[in-house]
Amino acid sequence: MNFSSKKLTVNAISAVVQVVFTALLYFFLYKYLIKNIGVEQLGIWSLILSFSSIANLANLGLTSGLVKFVAEYLTAQDKTKLGKLIFTSVLSMTILFIVLSLIILLGAEFFLKFIIDKKFLQTALEILPYSLASLCINAVGGVFTSVLEGHQKNYIRNFIYIFSGIVMFGGVVLWTPKLHLEGVALAQLIQSVFILLTALIFVLRINPDNKILNWKWSSESFKELFNYGYKFQVVSISQLLYEPATKLLLSKYGGLVLLGHYEMATKAVNQFRALLTNANQVVVPVVAEKAKVQGTSFLQNFYIKMNRVLLLFNLPLSTVLLVATPYISLLWIGHLNYDFIFSMFLLIVSNFINIMCGPAYFSSLGEGRLNILVIVHVAMAIINIVLGLLLGILIGGYGIIAAWAIALAIGSICVVVNYNKSLHVGFFDLFRADERNLLWVSLTIILINLGAYYFISADKMTIKIAVSIFSLFLYLITVLKNESVKQVIEQIKKK
Structure with a gap:
């Protein structure tokens, strides 16, 4: 092959x-x-x-x-x-x-x-x-x-x-x-x-x-x-303390209504997440094949390219999804549902970090580097269940959702740091100035829309929509002018 x-x-x-x-x-x-x-x-x-x-x-x-x-x-x-x-x-x-x-x-x-x-x-x-x-x-x-x-x-x-x-x-x-x-x-x-x-x-x-x-x-x-999969069995056990544990705790401390809205938010964000992780997952057989016949140089270059391309899709899409969340609530549920909006916000942010962990995670799978993945999954499970119980008792269902978001983000960062170290790749090797500047622009757009959402009264929805559309239009222009994005577009055109 x-x-x-x-x-x-x-x-x-x-x-x-x-x-x-x-x-x-x-x-x-x-x-x-x-x-x-x-x-x-x-x-x-x-x-x-x-x-x-x-x-x-x-x-x-x-x-x-x-x-x-x-x-x-x-x-x-x-x-x-x-x-x-x-x-x-x-x-x-x-x-x-x-x-x-x-x-x-x-x-x-x-x-x-x-x-x-x-x-x-x-x-x-x-x-x-x-x-x-x-x-x-x-x-x-x-x-x-x-x-x-x-x-x-x-x-x-x-x-x-x-x-x-x-x-x-x-x-x-x-x-x-x-x-x-x-x-x-x-x-x-x-x-x-x-x-x-x-x-x-x-x-x-x-x-x-x-x-x-x-x-x-x-x-x-x-x-x-x-022999390959028994370590993943530890991962499977740990995953029981992810979404199932979160939903069980939500049912107890937040009620079925919050659980229903969280389920909808999870489905929405998971589909967005799958949009990028499924595309990224196709590298597993490629890495498995190349790791046997080529050295570290191929894996290093391949990994850096995957990260740069992934960020150019993940960052704009996450930004748009965050801005669109209140309007998704209006279209899907029929009104601004704060359970749904809160769940979406936390899940989008934590999944942005998790998606960026994809190249490191799937490359580790392809190379058979499973020890770090096992350790991270176990740690995430412990953080989720302990923090979930603590925050659930203190502040109810919202605390349980926050606990899962924190556990997911911490685990993802650990995988990236470990794999970068194994390939001798630093953060500034992965992302150039153009890509880092795009991050600041995204944060600015998000803050503008959050300000409009909270400070413009609810009966002035037309103004809120206008702010969102105008800011996203300016954001699109900024993204398309980014040199890294231009390079990706040119490569796609050539193919």
Whole structure:
């Protein structure tokens, strides 16, 4: 398998298309759900999704190594290992997820009664089996989508996700009027089945060595995956203290209404985040391949370029999203909802830092540098849960959201500092004066709009909108005049 900038570009563009489509889909989906089932029901759905995600413990970190090992086997042209790798992963994931899901199902009522209002308990228990079934099927489907990534066929995976979103939205519209929240859970289950079957078909078609006839159990493949992935199992356990813990604490200290609005903010920011991280994630098989055949110089240059290009997209998009947050609330919820706006502001800022951690994080994955990632994830989990409990008791739901934002930012910065040190790259090597100047312009635009938002009265919305549009227009001109942006545009034109 040879590195191809064209292939990398196609994968990155398809990732952007998938994320933009999914963002639009979620916009209409959540608007529909708020209107038809209400924000409290949406909060229940969010809580159950988080609770059932405990089954991710069954992952054992197996899928985390699939992309890396598939890429390496293809580079070494080792045809015999691919079928063994696929079957070993599928069988392991199926058994582990089913067992743990059954355990969760048996203990669900006991635990849920401590974190959810009694009047919503029965509804939560009714949709939990659907959620766990979706999670099990997604786990197996994740094996096949990871194989596609290892073949650098990310664009196929991305379009599978696009069509699966259409399937889910159709199911929600079809079943929600009669089944209510259960209809949403059923639609999600059908979506999972669609991803599994479609990804399986493409995996079998893209490479003859992937055919079912070549599928065999391999203890060697399991050990190889486990030795790489057991560290990621620590990461998986730590992640239980991220979003699931945050949502459980929000349910207890902030209530289902705040949880519902936080869920919407999370979906909005996650789609924005995925817009950049999914495009960046395509470098994992490239780094895995090049780390074996080329020295540090390639990785160093590649890493610096990734950071510079990423900042030129991340910074303007984050700025626009921050400025647009109040108007997103008006369009999506129907009014200025301060729970939603507060959640969005903190999540955008912390995710900006997390997105900039992407090149360091995914390069570490490609090179197999996992120790620092494990340490950082564990530290983030501890900070999130301890700070979340403390701030939740002191100031309620907003404190819990702030705790997660702080934990995410600290962890991301640590990954960047560590990887920079390993490549002997300094901050001023990554970002030149032009890029640093763009940061100051972004901060100025944000402050202007925050001032307009707080100091112009609520009944003068037209003036607020005018300030936002005019400031963003000036910002766009500044961005386009930036020398680094001009260079990126010229490179895109040449391709």
